[in-house]
Amino acid sequence: MAEQDDHSHPTVGQYVEIGIILAVLTSLEVALYVFREPLGRAVTTPALLFLTAVKFLLVVLWFMHLRFDHRLFRRVFFVGVALATVVFGIVGANFYLGPGLGF
Amino acid sequence: MAADAHPQAATAEGGHASSLGVSNEKMGMWALIGSECLFFGALISTYLIYLNRTNDGPTATGIFDIPFTSVSTFILLMSSVSMVLALAAVQGDDLRQFRVWTIATALLGATFLAGQFYEFTLFVAEGMKLETSPFTASFFVLTGFHGLHVAIGILMLVSLWAASMGGRITSGKAEVVENVGLYWHFVDIVWILIFTVVYLIPVG
Numbered sequence: 584m585a586e587q588d589d590h591s592h593p594t595v596g597q598y599v600e601i602g603i604i605l606a607v608l609t610s611l612e613v614a615l616y617v618f619r620e621p622l623g624r625a626v627t628t629p630a631l632l633f634l635t636a637v638k639f640l641l642v643v644l645w646f647m648h649l650r651f652d653h654r655l656f657r658r659v660f661f662v663g664v665a666l667a668t669v670v671f672g673i674v675g676a677n678f679y680l681g682p683g684l685g686f
Numbered sequence: 687m688a689a690d691a692h693p694q695a696a697t698a699e700g701g702h703a704s705s706l707g708v709s710n711e712k713m714g715m716w717a718l719i720g721s722e723c724l725f726f727g728a729l730i731s732t733y734l735i736y737l738n739r740t741n742d743g744p745t746a747t748g749i750f751d752i753p754f755t756s757v758s759t760f761i762l763l764m765s766s767v768s769m770v771l772a773l774a775a776v777q778g779d780d781l782r783q784f785r786v787w788t789i790a791t792a793l794l795g796a797t798f799l800a801g802q803f804y805e806f807t808l809f810v811a812e813g814m815k816l817e818t819s820p821f822t823a824s825f826f827v828l829t830g831f832h833g834l835h836v837a838i839g840i841l842m843l844v845s846l847w848a849a850s851m852g853g854r855i856t857s858g859k860a861e862v863v864e865n866v867g868l869y870w871h872f873v874d875i876v877w878i879l880i881f882t883v884v885y886l887i888p889v890g
Contacts, residue, residue, distance in 0.1 A: 595774050602767035609763060613756045616886050628887055635882040639875050646770050647871045648864075653708045656716045663720030667727025674731040 593645055601645045608638050715865045719872045722835075726876050729828040730883055736820035737888055743818040746825075746888040749809060758801040759881045762836075765794035766874045769867045779857040785850050788863075791870065792843040795836050802833050825884070832880060835873045842866045 593601070612634050615627045644650040649657050706713070737746065772787035806826070809815075816826045846866055849855045855863065 592774070592777070593770075595771060598767060598770045598774065602764065605763050605766075606760065609756070609760055612882065612886060613752070616752055616756075631882050631886055635878055638878050642766060642871050642875050642878070646766055646874075647868055655706060655708055656712070659713075659716045659720045660723070663723030667723045670724070670727045670731050674734050677735065 591651055592648055593651075597645070601641055605638055605641060608634050608641075709861060711865055712861060712868075715868050719868060722872060722876075726828075726832075726879075729824075729831060730879065733821075733824040733828050733884060736824040739820040740822075741819035743822060744809070744812060744814040746821070746885075749812060749814055750885055750888075751805070751808075752885060754801070754805065755881065755885050758798050758805075759877065761794050761801070762798045762874055762877050765791045765798070766871050768794060769870045773860065773863050773867050776855065776863045777857055777860045781850060781855070784855070784863070785847055788843055788847045788850070792840050792847070795840045795843070795870075799833055799836050799840070802829065802836075828884065829880065832873070832876055835876070839866075839870045839873050842869065 612631055615622065615630055615634075619627050643660070649660065768787045768791040772784050772791060775781075775783035775787055809822075814822050816823055843866065846855060846863060
């Protein structure tokens with residue numbers, strides 16, 4: 584098999600560290616909500632999306648082992664994510680370009 | 687038989703290897719998760735389309751209880767940690783620890799579901815029903831389907847625990863636990879997205 588199938592998973596200590604990071608990131612998200620008035624949407628929305636993306640990747644790469652597992656699993660998953668992103672893109676186009684698209 | 691040896695060869699964690707060199711069961715779980723991405727992508731997009739179509743009914747800003755949902759989010763996130771600890775335990779052949787972490791994960795999931803049920807009850811009491819507006823319909827369908835996935839995950843976890851009590855889960859069967867874990871973590875990442883896109887950004 585040309586592709587490597589490395590099954591070395593993270594240690595218990597690493598799992599706990601990732602869990603703590605996820606808890607801290609969630610706390611930051613809540614803090615952004617609490618301080619939404621002084622910060623404004625221009626700051627909170629991109630910051631929330633960034634924190635969400637980091638949490639998403641931490642769970643997918645470490646807890647779901649995509650960082651360590653066979654490349655084929657990564658491809659199958661990210662094809663699904665890419666297709667979902669296309670759906671998001673169409674919705675975004677609907678928002679920004681108006682009802683002329685037929686929605 | 688030599689012809690059967692390759693497709694039936696077992697992977698290191700107890701699954702059946704395919705001609706691709708990966709476990710069929712794990713491949714099947716990843717294919718399911720890949721397709722579920724599109725399913726939830728469509729539901730979240732539908733919610734965003736209808737976010738402002740409230741028909742003079744409740745709005746996201748007026749009805750969501752962010753502190754309550756934050757606690758629910760934290761509980762579901764911590765269930766992902768207990769899930770990976772259950773996997774690590776079964777891989778280390780520590781079945782007692784495996785049972786503890788598996789049942790802890792199921793209980794955390796059940797607590798999340800109870801919170802969602804309570805939240806739905808409050809919404810309905812305040813006049814936010816499925817048929818109130820396109821906004822409420824898309825919200826209930828999205829979060830309801832997520833809740834259904836959590837419930838299915840809890841059933842899987844309880845089944846794992848019961849199988850372990852019956853001596854049918856050992857380190858040689860760790861891949862079964864890993865596949866259930868993949869499903870559980872997927873349910874978690876969907877909620878990570880919902881918490882931000884459905885709750886925090888519209889209200890913030």
